[in-house]
Amino acid sequence: MLSVASSLSEDFVFQGYDADGEFAAFYRDTWPRLFRTTYAVAGQRSLAEDALQSAFAKAYGQWERVRAAEHPEAYVRRMAVNEVLSTFRRPWFKAERSGDPPDSRHSVSHEGATVDREALWRAVCALPPRQRAVVVLRYYEDLSEAEIAAVLGCSKGTVKSQASDALRRLRVSDPELGPLGGTS
Secondary structure: OHHHHHHHHHHHHHOOOOHHHHHHHHHHHHHHHHHHHHHHHHOOHHHHHHHHHHHHHHHHHOHHHHHHOOOHHHHHHHHHHHHHHHHHHOHHHHHHOOOOOOOOOOOOOOOHHHHHHHHHHHHHHOOOHHHHHHHHHHHHOOOOHHHHHHHHOOOHHHHHHHHHHHHHHHHHHOHHHOOOOOOO
């Protein structure tokens, strides 16, 4: 197996570029941005790391296809988000989850803006996975509805309805949040 892998790497270098070096640079440049997005969709650091690691491993295995894409980072972002969403659908994930997260309202911050951000983040994390993905991609990553639809593999109408449902749910979920921007 080692000889096949080394001859494969030699072929990539022989073709005029170093695929391993190019992928390493891509990984190094995109990991921080993609981790923030994946973490925001997953709501858990360990799940985000696992999903992103899996997406990068798959991207490495298909590097020729990924690098040929118009936007390789968007390609890997979609892979990572899909990995998170598929994890939420697995039966073992549902069985291993504990009940409600501990109530963190007992720790009081003296900065009003920080409390609002913390309350909003708790509310976003409580959303169903697809709604959370839409909110994160729209309001944290500033993607358009068409871009979100491409990442999630759904229609723009689905993105709009998921966003509307998520904003409605956020408005009623926590009185600390106050009025949220936009209308449903």
